[in-house]
Amino acid sequence: MRYRPKSYRFTGEWLENFGTPEVGSKWLVWGPSASGKSSFVMQLAKYMTQFGRVMYVADEEGINAKSLQIRLDRHEMHKCGHRFVVADETSLADLIAVMSNPRSASIYIFDSWQTMNFTYEQFRGLCKRFPKKTMIWVSREERGEPMGNSARKAKYDCDVKIYVKGYAAKCLGRFTPEAGKEYVIWQEGYVNLGKGI
Numbered sequence: 184m185r186y187r188p189k190s191y192r193f194t195g196e197w198l199e200n201f202g203t204p205e206v207g208s209k210w211l212v213w214g215p216s217a218s219g220k221s222s223f224v225m226q227l228a229k230y231m232t233q234f235g236r237v238m239y240v241a242d243e244e245g246i247n248a249k250s251l252q253i254r255l256d257r258h259e260m261h262k263c264g265h266r267f268v269v270a271d272e273t274s275l276a277d278l279i280a281v282m283s284n285p286r287s288a289s290i291y292i293f294d295s296w297q298t299m300n301f302t303y304e305q306f307r308g309l310c311k312r313f314p315k316k317t318m319i320w321v322s323r324e325e326r327g328e329p330m331g332n333s334a335r336k337a338k339y340d341c342d343v344k345i346y347v348k349g350y351a352a353k354c355l356g357r358f359t360p361e362a363g364k365e366y367v368i369w370q371e372g373y374v375n376l377g378k379g380i
Contacts, residue, residue, distance in 0.1 A: 191234050200366040202358030204343050206234075206289075207315045211338050213322040213329040214347030219368040221250075221294075223345075223352050224321055225258045226368065228292055232266040235289035235317075239269050240278070243298040243321075246271040272298070275305060282313055294321040296334045303333040310340070319343075 190203040204210075212227075214220040228237050244251045246269055260267055268288065270281075281287055293299055301320070309318065320337070322329040327346075329335050338344055344355040350372035351365040 191231075196366060197230055199360065200352070200364050201343065201345075201354050202360045204317075204358045206317060208317055208342040208358075209310055209340065210317070210319040210343040210345065211322060211329060211334070211341040212319060212345045212347060212352075213324050213334070213338075215324045218324075218348045219350035219352075219372065220321065220347040221254060222258075222350075223347050223366075223368045224292060224294065224319075225254050225260070227319070228267060229258055229260060229263060231290050231317075232263040236265070236287075237263075237267050237290045237292065238281075238288035239267070239292045239294065240273060240299070241269055241294055242272040243295045275299075279309075279312070282309075282316060289315075290317045290319070292319045292321065296320050296322040296337075297330060301333060301337075303336045306333070306337045307340070 189206045191206060193201060193203055212220065212224060228239055231237050241251055282291070322334045324330060329338050342357050346353050346355060347368070350369040351367055353365050
C-alpha cells in the first residue's frame, strides 16, 4: 500500500494561502521588525489549535512581557483553553525533555531562532528526533532573508517558508497552492503601507 502522509485540513483563507501542510512539517517565519510577524504567529497558533495542542516558546519576549500579554488578549487566546500553552525561555535540553513526554504538545512555535541561539545542527537534530512534531521557527530578518547563517541554511530544509512584511504573509513553501498570494494580517496596516510585500 502506498504511504500517504497525513496533512492538516486547512480551509478558507488558510487553505488558499498555505495549502495543506503535512503533520510533522517544519516551518520558518521571518520578516523585519514591526511588520506584523508577531501578530501573524499568534493568528497561526490560534488556528493550529484546531489540529492539536500548541506550545509557544516565548524566549524573545518572556512570558511576563507586557507586549506578549497584550497580544494574547487581543487574539483571545484564552478561548483555546488547554490546547494552547506558553512556555518561558528554556534550554535545548529542557525543551527536548518536554517534547519527549508522550503527552506533550504536537505543535511547537520557537520565538525566536536568534534568542534561543539555535545552530543548524541543533535544528537538524530536533527534526530527526521528533519527525511527527510540527515545528515552527520565528526568525529576525536581514536584507530580506532570515538573520544569521544557521537560520538561512535551515530555510532550505523547511517545508513551509513564510515571509512577513507590511502586515502581509507570503508563503514560499512546498504546499503553496498559488504563488504570490498574500495572507493579510491586519487590513488597515496592510493598506496604509502600500498593500504588503
